[in-house]
Amino acid sequence: MGAVAWLPMSAQPLRFFSVRRKSTRKGSTMPNDLQNEQNAGSASQWISETLEPRGCLGIPAFLLVTVVILAGLAALAALWRMSRESEDLAQRKLRLRSVRLEPLLYAEGPIRLEDLQGKVVLLNFWSTWCPPCLMELPHLAEQYRKYRGREGLLFLSVSCGPGPKEDPEEIRSHTAALLANQQLELPTYLDPDFVTRRAVNEAVGFRGYPTTLLLDRQGYIRRVWVGFDRQMPEELDRLVEQLLTEVP
Structure with a gap:
């Protein structure tokens, strides 16, 4: 087996070729003048005799590989920074237009927008595949234990999938395995069809995981x-206590 070469073919995907070593018989070298029809024919014969197709990688697939590599590098950069953004929205009077959460693990029942009325709401979106989420998870569980049963406070933890088409059973399986491994009993919900995340995106923009929102008793973010x-966690504690004492 000889050297490997990439050769773009007109109106075809990129093809992967293996060059077979030839003897010095006539026709084994590339003709110099490809403008001449006779020489062009010889060149075509040389290509067909010398280059043997060994598979095909379409241009879209090649581009997909490139995109995946770049996305991986971007994810590593984000992981390296582990940056955190915090935005105070008290003066903007923003509300969620819709909330639809279904129980996933340890949760008692579905949550709708009307269930938030008159309550301070901590709403957290996370995922088992997200490294910063895994760092946050023990602190989130501690916050839940601290506020469990606290009158006027609703604690909503939402486990999310990795792509645009989420598989509820896959999310349930991965979430259950992670919580069991960490020995945590954190009531967790599912956001079917991205309804609640879309509402968050419309209100304030949904920029990634983990994302935590704190709503006051009037429903303002x-x-x-x-x-x-x-x-x-310290900042969250202070704000939760402040909102619980506010008169709606």
């Missing part, structure tokens, strides 16, 4: 966190 750092 008071704070949004994107990402995680170890100062967030």
